[in-house]
Amino acid sequence: MSQIRKVAVLGGGSFGTVIANMVAENGSDVRLWLRDPVLADEINQQHENTRYLPGYSLSRSLLASTSLKDVLSDVDLVFISIPSQSFRQVIQQARPFLKVDQMLVSTTKGIEAHTFRLMSEILREEMPSARIGVLSGPNLAKEVAAKQLTATVIASECAELRSEVQARLHSSYFRVYASSDTYGVELGGTLKNIYAIAAGLSAALGMGENTKSMLMTRSLAEMSRFAVSMGANPMTFIGLAGVGDLIVTCMSPLSRNYRVGYALGEGKSLEEAVEALGQVAEGVNTIKQVKEKASEMQIYMPLVSGLYEVVFNKAPIAEVVKMLMMSEQSTDVEFVLPREGL
Ligand SMILES: NC(=O)c1ccc[n+]([C@@H]2O[C@H](COP(=O)([O-])OP(=O)(O)OC[C@H]3O[C@@H](n4cnc5c(N)ncnc54)[C@H](O)[C@@H]3O)[C@@H](O)[C@H]2O)c1
Numbered sequence: 001m002s003q004i005r006k007v008a009v010l011g012g013g014s015f016g017t018v019i020a021n022m023v024a025e026n027g028s029d030v031r032l033w034l035r036d037p038v039l040a041d042e043i044n045q046q047h048e049n050t051r052y053l054p055g056y057s058l059s060r061s062l063l064a065s066t067s068l069k070d071v072l073s074d075v076d077l078v079f080i081s082i083p084s085q086s087f088r089q090v091i092q093q094a095r096p097f098l099k100v101d102q103m104l105v106s107t108t109k110g111i112e113a114h115t116f117r118l119m120s121e122i123l124r125e126e127m128p129s130a131r132i133g134v135l136s137g138p139n140l141a142k143e144v145a146a147k148q149l150t151a152t153v154i155a156s157e158c159a160e161l162r163s164e165v166q167a168r169l170h171s172s173y174f175r176v177y178a179s180s181d182t183y184g185v186e187l188g189g190t191l192k193n194i195y196a197i198a199a200g201l202s203a204a205l206g207m208g209e210n211t212k213s214m215l216m217t218r219s220l221a222e223m224s225r226f227a228v229s230m231g232a233n234p235m236t237f238i239g240l241a242g243v244g245d246l247i248v249t250c251m252s253p254l255s256r257n258y259r260v261g262y263a264l265g266e267g268k269s270l271e272e273a274v275e276a277l278g279q280v281a282e283g284v285n286t287i288k289q290v291k292e293k294a295s296e297m298q299i300y301m302p303l304v305s306g307l308y309e310v311v312f313n314k315a316p317i318a319e320v321v322k323m324l325m326m327s328e329q330s331t332d333v334e335f336v337l338p339r340e341g342l
């Protein structure tokens, strides 16, 4: 059993709050940084985050603060649960208070616009000597808050970081598996958001179970094809951070990405869908980034291309579906029988 450590969590949204709460319940000294002083007071006094996790009571030992300096003072481990859009900016704000070899773990499943950087890459650029990890897996925040039995993956090249995270988070309802494939684990969590939007859309249109299964399986094929082209290990995609996260996000209305897709399927505009959500749905930006990267690298991604047309160019869904169904038939598992013409 490792000694009690000081932990900080940056980001007081759904997932940051859940992570901080689990660490607190495990007996570690944990501070949660957020911007809203009213929400911080509420967490400290009423032990609830009514903005992001209404109805879930939090540990009385979880301390929230709006001061980065106080939260980061003398900590051993820092989790970062900030949407990808603001991730770099927050790290730059935090950097003066971090140790050079700080243990930093991103829980963010997104891609930086214009640079195509994943969050661990941003951490490496901003904090070159830090020990870096990524936490990703089928982890709907509300289910974790409700203590539903859950598993996740901590990926890092640093063994000490992996075991530290396992010790801080492991409990009777939460298991933490380890991986050394930081890039693959992070890419899995990021790419699945795209396909969750497609799954929500297909659910709203009343498509059947065969359709859902085809969509999820071909999504996995497309994700793996992209991963291989980017130099990642496709084997990671058969684990919790790949197919595991794809399944939960494509099947649950608790997923914000699924909900955006569902709203689009009901005929709402993208703006209406995102506004009604009131939380981050990383997949919207991820579709754009991956579509651009796939075009640039000539990676065959028909689902991403079709979804991009629906989401950003208002293409009629029925026409896109027809185009996908009538396109040339290919092979099932490309690692068994490679696609012809490649
Ligand atoms: N919610 C989940 O189920 C879940 C599970 C696993 C991973 N994630 C990932 O975690 C990341 C965060 O998601 P979330 O669910 O907590 O989002 P959320 O929308 O619930 O909360 C985001 C939080 O970030 C804060 N924030 C945004 N910009 C900020 C800035 N510039 N400075 C300080 N704070 C800022 C917001 O105020 C809010 O508190 C996402 O990338 C998501 O993919 C979420």
Ligand SMILES: O=P(O)(O)OC[C@H](O)CO
Binding pocket: 109, 137, 138, 139, 140, 141, 193, 196, 245, 248, 249, 254, 255, 256, 257, 258, 280, 281, 282
């Ligand atoms: O609510 P979403 O769509 O951001 O998904 C949450 C988690 O990534 C599920 O693992």
